[in-house]
Amino acid sequence: MSDQVKIADAGAAGWIAYSIATWMAWAFLCGFVNDKALIYMAAISLACTIPYLGAAVTQLKLGNLAGGVTWLYFGSFFAFASAINYAIGYFAAIYGWALDARILGYEWAILGIVLILTTPIFAKYSPAAATISVIGADVGIACLALVYFGVNLAALSGWGFFVAGLFGIVMAAGGILEGAGMKFPMGKPLIK
Template sequence: MSQGHGTVNPGPAGLVALAMACFTFYAIHTGKVDGSAAPLLGIWLIGGFVIQVIVGVMEINHGNVLGGNVFTFFSAFFMLVTGLELIFKFFAAQNGWTIDSRIDGWAWLALAIALLTWTPGYLKSPLSLFCAVLALDVAVPVVALMDLEVLGHEWHVISGNFLGLGGIFGLYTAWGIVLNSVFEKTIIPLGAPIIKPKQTNTASM
């Protein structure tokens, strides 16, 4: 039921999509499911792309330069490109096509650098969201270095566990944002930002 006509925070939907990706990659990387699941995972990620691109555009329209841009490039590369690649690589393996997939490592390296260099911005976000980003700060560079063949595939357990952790913190943050907004009070504590947002001095406006 509608509670008003104003715009609302779309972040929880994007965080649920992120958690879905983190949980499914956790399952793949830690051997909970085998590689035959890749095409199904690709389809799930394409679904996540739809959610995250909508969230990214809405966040940018709301003036959220950090969250809006992160959701937008996550939607394109972490969701859509990765989803399509998983499906393509599955059929490439079935048909014996030779592919130099180290190119993925170079792409992931750029994404990892972007994420790492933007992370300080999340010091002004709820602590639970900052923890989710920190978990991804470990997982994404590990994925990049594995694709570049700098690290061996035994590092999958590291990337998988940190992706799972990121998914848990993402779901917790989404849970808190939704319930705290609906009930207009703190139901789920998210933790205070490490750097407090600047207070607006209304008297000087």
């Protein structure tokens, strides 16, 4: 018997949660849904926390610090904190709560700066689809921070999240198929 335990990578589940989260943000920021969707967005974002954390744990156990930490903070802020914030926004509109959402700009600014600074890791070690997705998230998050600070970049943020989610779907499908020994075109790393 071997003392080593093989671990499967749950990264594909993380990509599914990420794609759902980014496309919900796209729909909301571009006005395809209104604030009545926020309570559903809260519930779905809360559910997204589970695959994000599963992806984080398996990536860390597999020795991928960059991927594991990224999935971990995505689970914490893209999913869990967003779920709470969407619910707060939904009930604030009903009960007339006076809120200062500018504080969220600081959260998204930090997330955007960290993701932008670590994007070269993905460009060097991940498939092209992952890098394109992360660049879309870079744009979406940076613009979202500015939206909370009062700059009207909601549409640009939303479309950045659309790109992120689209290529996240490619990564999700590719990861699942790859786990079954099947090839799926995700592209080679953009930086050699």
